[in-house]
Amino acid sequence: AQTVTQSQPEMSVQEAETVTLSCTYDTSESDYYLFWYKQPPSRQMILVIRQEAYKQQNATENRFSVNFQKAAKSFSLKISDSQLGDAAMYFCAYRSSRGQTGANNLFFGTGTRLTVIP
Amino acid sequence: KAGVTQTPRYLIKTRGQQVTLSCSPISGHRSVSWYQQTPGQGLQFLFEYFSETQRNKGNFPGRFSGRQFSNSRSEMNVSTLELGDSALYLCASSNRDRGRDEQFFGPGTRLTVL
Numbered sequence: 001a002q003t004v005t006q007s008q009p010e011m012s013v014q015e016a017e018t019v020t021l022s023c024t025y026d027t028s029e030s031d032y033y034l035f036w037y038k039q040p041p042s043r044q045m046i047l048v049i050r051q052e053a054y055k056q057q058n059a060t061e062n063r064f065s066v067n068f069q070k071a072a073k074s075f076s077l078k079i080s081d082s083q084l085g086d087a088a089m090y091f092c093a094y095r096s097s098r099g100q101t102g103a104n105n106l107f108f109g110t111g112t113r114l115t116v117i118p
Numbered sequence: 119k120a121g122v123t124q125t126p127r128y129l130i131k132t133r134g135q136q137v138t139l140s141c142s143p144i145s146g147h148r149s150v151s152w153y154q155q156t157p158g159q160g161l162q163f164l165f166e167y168f169s170e171t172q173r174n175k176g177n178f179p180g181r182f183s184g185r186q187f188s189n190s191r192s193e194m195n196v197s198t199l200e201l202g203d204s205a206l207y208l209c210a211s212s213n214r215d216r217g218r219d220e221q222f223f224g225p226g227t228r229l230t231v232l
Contacts, residue, residue, distance in 0.1 A: 033219070035220075037223075042225070043206065043225055043226050044223065044224075044225050044226075045208060045210075045223035046223075047220055047221070047222070050220065091161065095219070104149060104151060104166050104168075104173065104174065104212065104219065104221075105151060105163040105166060105174055105176065106151075106153075106161075106163065106221060107163070108153075108160060108161035108162075109160075110160045111160065
């Protein structure tokens, strides 16, 4: 079974600074998808960024970027120029390639609570 | 385009009762997945429905069931409620049949079992 591990329960960052959230996963599959989701206190889960395992290039979405290390099974999220609105719970998630199992479900890590200090 | 909606947002029940939660996906999305979120177990997958058929199921007892209607709206039912069923129940919709597999989440239903 796939497992996703987030070893940092809490992180804090100064406004305008950069922070990196860690995520590792365990899988025997070669093709899969990885995601970072953000859950602010309002509870609405929002997709931040996604990465296809077959792509070597790291995904980037504005101030958010990932460092995807497939061999190490590592998928970290870097937030640049942190803003107060970035404060939230961040979840790393794994999804199998649909072509292999047909499954569409996400396996989530336990989350990292990010605090942004003004 | 409207997002995923869930009703009710909050629910209080007592042990032994049953409850039905509703989820309306984004227009055009035919896949609806349900997740349970608790402080102890985190986010766990319950089941997925696609075109009115259950496509995948997580490791939950048979007390948890669901269905999907022809308009893609989905309901989740929990029978014989237990204290441990207290959780935030999230549903997510996706457009998996068109190669877009991002899941968009609703605001959740907070269920409290007394």
